[in-house]
Amino acid sequence: MVVFIFDNHLVVFMVERRDVFQAIADPTRRIIIQKLSRGPLNIAQIGVDLEMSRQAIAKHIKILNECGMISMTQKGREQVCEARIERLEEVMDWVAKSRELWSQRFEKLDRFLNETKKR
Amino acid sequence: MVVFIFDNHLVVFMVERRDVFQAIADPTRRIIIQKLSRGPLNIAQIGVDLEMSRQAIAKHIKILNECGMISMTQKGREQVCEARIERLEEVMDWVAKSRELWSQRFEKLDRFLNETKKR
């Protein structure tokens, strides 16, 4: 966890080693997430057309699971993976916040310019 | 670059080593981006309250620059950094696409259920 004060606000960042941002950082994992967003697949199915050993795929699956981006259920000898798309909410929220701060910047500038004009 | 066929679509993924997803993968870099979204800062200012050596900060700045998430301009002895928030569009697009595929999944299921009901 990171805590600091910035712009008169107490900023608290939960820094889990495994989070959604880390899940989507790797291009292969992004492909896997999009494959799974069409429906659940087992590890072998996920690996189709991904030029990589099954073990490599399994490692990415493991990371995605640890990040909470997918859930896994045993089904006989298969390991069925399902995307937890709602976890992407966190990413959307962060991006939205950044954009908000960005636009506020220009609003402040606008207000300042208007104030100056009045005088 | 990764090219493969999935669900009757030719899927092309540009895999630059440095992309926006990598930029926002690290919690410290996310803090830096949000600091910069309030306005331009030099490296020393960015480092304030981030319990880390200036060199560590500089490395993050370098990565953010390589990812195209920030632009830098020399101003005397200062290196002024500015966020390129529009680059976050790429993240939004990817998340939106994933969500779309996700919801289509249920729409398809709905259609199937309705078809079955009719008979």
Added chain:
DNA sequence: TATAAATACAACCATTTGGTTGTGCAAACT
């Protein structure tokens, strides 16, 4: 029952990541 399929577990490896310290150098302030 033998075989194939799906996956888990482990060891290994090169590269990257995320930090550190130390040195040097030009710009700006006193």
Added chain:
DNA sequence: AGTTTGCACAACCAAATGGTTGTATTTATA
């Protein structure tokens, strides 16, 4: 002119990342 400030560059380091191969185990299928 001397000192501080802002930063670049380099070397170093432990840990994580993203891949590999080999072996074992369980579950289906022919």
